[in-house]
Amino acid sequence: xxxxxxxxxxxxxxxxxxxxxxxxxxxxxxxxxxxxxxxxxxxxxxxxxxxxxxxxxxxxxxxxxxxxxxxxxxxxxxxxxxxxxxxxxxxxxxxxxxxxxxxxxxxxxxxxxxxxxxxxxxxxxxxxxxxxxxxxxxxxxxxxxxxxxxxxxxxxxxxxxxxxxxxxxxxxxxxxxxxxxxxxxxxxxxxxxxxxxxxxxxxxxxxxxxxxxxxxxxxxxxxxxxxxxxxxxxxxxxxxxxxxxxxxxxxxxxxxxxxxxxxxxxxxxxxxxxxxxxxxxxxxxxxxxxxxxxxxxxxxxxxxxxxxxxxxxxxxxxxxxxxxxxxxxxxxxxxxxxxxxxxxxxxxxxxxxxxxxxxxxxxxxxxxxxxxxxxxxxxxxxxxxxxxxxxxxxxxxxxxxxxxxxxxxxxxxxxxxxxxxxxxxxxxxxxxxxxxxxxxxxxxxxxxxxxxxxxxxxxxxxxxxxxxxxxxxxxxxxxxxxxxxxxxxxxxxxxxxxxxxxxxxxxxxxxxxxxxxxxxxxxxxxxxxxxxxxxxxxxxxxxxxxxxxxxxxxxxxxxxxxxxxxxxxxxxxxxxxxxxxxxxxxxxxxxxxxxxxxxxxxxxxxxxxxxxxxxxxxxxxxxxxxxxxxxxxxxxxxxxxxxxxxxxxxxxxxxxxxxxxxxxxxxxxxxxxxxxxxxxxxxxxxxxxxxxxxxxxxxxxxxxxxxxxxxxxxxxxxxxxxxxxxxxxxxxxxxxxxxxxxxxxxxxxxxxxxxxxxxxxxxxxxxxxxxxxxxxxxxxxxxxxxxxxxxxxxxxxxxxxxxxxxxxxxxxxxxxxx
Numbered sequence: 001x002x003x004x005x006x007x008x009x010x011x012x013x014x015x016x017x018x019x020x021x022x023x024x025x026x027x028x029x030x031x032x033x034x035x036x037x038x039x040x041x042x043x044x045x046x047x048x049x050x051x052x053x054x055x056x057x058x059x060x061x062x063x064x065x066x067x068x069x070x071x072x073x074x075x076x077x078x079x080x081x082x083x084x085x086x087x088x089x090x091x092x093x094x095x096x097x098x099x100x101x102x103x104x105x106x107x108x109x110x111x112x113x114x115x116x117x118x119x120x121x122x123x124x125x126x127x128x129x130x131x132x133x134x135x136x137x138x139x140x141x142x143x144x145x146x147x148x149x150x151x152x153x154x155x156x157x158x159x160x161x162x163x164x165x166x167x168x169x170x171x172x173x174x175x176x177x178x179x180x181x182x183x184x185x186x187x188x189x190x191x192x193x194x195x196x197x198x199x200x201x202x203x204x205x206x207x208x209x210x211x212x213x214x215x216x217x218x219x220x221x222x223x224x225x226x227x228x229x230x231x232x233x234x235x236x237x238x239x240x241x242x243x244x245x246x247x248x249x250x251x252x253x254x255x256x257x258x259x260x261x262x263x264x265x266x267x268x269x270x271x272x273x274x275x276x277x278x279x280x281x282x283x284x285x286x287x288x289x290x291x292x293x294x295x296x297x298x299x300x301x302x303x304x305x306x307x308x309x310x311x312x313x314x315x316x317x318x319x320x321x322x323x324x325x326x327x328x329x330x331x332x333x334x335x336x337x338x339x340x341x342x343x344x345x346x347x348x349x350x351x352x353x354x355x356x357x358x359x360x361x362x363x364x365x366x367x368x369x370x371x372x373x374x375x376x377x378x379x380x381x382x383x384x385x386x387x388x389x390x391x392x393x394x395x396x397x398x399x400x401x402x403x404x405x406x407x408x409x410x411x412x413x414x415x416x417x418x419x420x421x422x423x424x425x426x427x428x429x430x431x432x433x434x435x436x437x438x439x440x441x442x443x444x445x446x447x448x449x450x451x452x453x454x455x456x457x458x459x460x461x462x463x464x465x466x467x468x469x470x471x472x473x474x475x476x477x478x479x480x481x482x483x484x485x486x487x488x489x490x491x492x493x494x495x496x497x498x499x500x501x502x503x504x505x506x507x508x509x510x511x512x513x514x515x516x517x518x519x520x521x522x523x524x525x526x527x528x529x530x531x532x533x534x535x536x537x538x539x540x541x542x543x544x545x546x547x548x549x550x551x552x553x554x555x556x557x558x559x560x561x562x563x564x565x566x567x568x569x570x571x572x573x574x575x576x577x578x579x580x581x582x583x584x585x586x587x588x589x590x591x592x593x594x595x596x597x598x599x600x601x602x603x604x605x606x607x608x609x610x611x612x613x614x615x616x617x618x619x620x621x622x623x624x625x626x627x628x629x630x631x632x633x634x635x636x637x638x639x640x641x642x643x644x645x646x647x648x649x650x651x652x653x654x655x656x657x658x659x660x661x662x663x664x665x666x667x668x669x670x671x672x673x674x675x676x677x678x679x680x681x682x683x684x685x686x687x688x689x690x691x692x693x694x695x696x697x698x699x700x701x702x703x704x705x706x707x708x709x710x711x712x713x714x715x716x717x718x719x720x721x722x723x724x725x726x727x728x729x730x731x732x733x734x735x736x737x738x739x740x741x742x743x744x745x746x747x748x749x750x751x752x753x754x755x756x757x758x759x760x761x762x763x764x765x766x767x768x769x770x771x772x773x774x775x776x777x778x779x780x781x782x783x784x785x786x787x788x789x790x791x792x793x794x795x796x797x798x799x800x801x802x803x804x805x806x807x808x809x810x811x812x813x814x815x816x817x818x
Contacts, residue, residue: 052175059183060140062218074190074448081141098134113182154379155596174248177260188218191578202270210271221278224285315396316785318354320425321675325369365410371445374423389487395767402495417482420474427461428504435673436616442547453582457591466536471504494722508572510534527671539665541658551613553654559601566592621683624670631657688775725812732807735788742780761805
């Protein structure tokens, strides 16, 4: 069974079975009509010729910042233009209008058009050589504004059949068809010099990646003039185009199709297919435009790309290949639009349904998206959060969310070991802890501010840094994905995960994190956390508190020494000025330069650190290695600054760092979320066991947790126990995916197990849920994403990797739990 097979033939026929190119019909709504009329009233008073003159003659520029206040981030949405401002713009932050005497246009670019004309781009250049194209940004915003005006006029034509509205909409369309052939292709990107290319030049553009040279919008992906196509659709067969003969010229409708719509499509389609998160939006526009102008080849182009995209873009567990919830949601929503536009049936696409489920499941209990890699931390699902938290394993991506509890007592522990496939953070082995309604151990998430470099660095995450250097930058061939050694979410009291994240550091012989989440009672949960590191000389263990509020951080040991910096001698102490200053080497912009108000002290044995917030808190019980140095510090929280560079240093989060030298470290910690006051009496070690003592129902309870290479066991005086079971390994003899089932044949009869781990040649692993055992056969819950013949295993899901050699399995036979 091919999970990607989509019946495009019938859908393609259906696209042209009815009059799809006809104007869409709307149900008249008097209030809506009145609002539209009021919005366009000033412009209906202008002649069609005057309206046409408002269309920008040159292509504008989107990313232009403020030279005065440097407000905002990424030079995006900083300057604003409104009708009546001419070619001037105003800063949204400091309210200064440009150009002015302090920041005048002092340079210009002159471009020769294909028709032989000259286009002049004036700009201000500061002493550092940065250019500010005020006038071109005004054109860009006017370009957006007049498209919206055209859409309103066209809708009024559909609703009222008043030619006054159609004449002005047609004039805008016709004028765009006149000027668009001469629109310069430009590279427009935040904090990068603008590059211009000939208006009639299609891909390739020297020094540019695909889609970075754009003729219509600022980005090639969105440069099919689809909004203008929709305006044209409403006038297409109902408007008398001869009314434009005087304003634009004869056959205006033909010119619109040829010199605007088809030309825009041609410039976009000339780029090589990249199968990026922006691609589905482009496919949708191809299909929509092809339907409007009745071009079957254009529609077929979009459908063919869509079908291939589904094959190459997703991990077997449904995740978009970049491993970020934000870009996953963007991609899925765009694919959904393609499906609707093409008239496809999503029920006939099981893999799409799995991918759609990721958007539903990858959330915190408060409804926010789990801030994995480049995920915007503010994004929420529609409606409220979850009533009950359950666990989710995404083994192919390299991420898991251990969950338990209901209502205010929901707890979620997220662990990441994903590879570097774009929009990644360097945080293998990193954790996020949500409990009692708060994200107590935070990941900053996505930002476009000048501190983006800090947000992706290893040191800004809850993991370990080796020798003050960030984790290795992976490649498509070696993406630095970790290895899941053990996972179990089936027990009501205990959830366990064991991750070998050593691919993140070439110098690491061991880089392994084991986590045991124990549910004691509603509102009483703790996490035993053991991070073993070997390799390199110095190991820095980071734990960062909430990003939403700083709270108060206290330690049980004195931290009397103050330090000005933790940046090593070889590291750069400069602070970044733009998001492009993300220096992963640390030689110019070292991440430790972001650490401030540093206090340090020594710890030997047990100690605690406690974060207290408005409505909750977190205490950690550290069973440190001998002679560990402890640091209490602060760094930019970023989130509360709301993407404004000027506010980044106003909001901090408090953190703890432990430093241990000597080449081998074991950081053992118990994380204790609490509502008003901590509830655990004592945490200590007794031999190889971690002892956690607390009060429950008026009685003293003691949990004994043992973590070693043989597995995990928990014994509680409350009358319950947990054991991870005995590991059994062997050879995978066959894989069968017939009859809608996915079955692995082992080299022996299989006991009843909950999961099976595949151990791949080269050291990689995959972990799968088992739903049934029958002799040597294990039936998997879901499609594992591969096919197998003999000793050849090939994934038909991203990243389409292939393996040849012995495929081994590991299962854990559980003892009966009490």
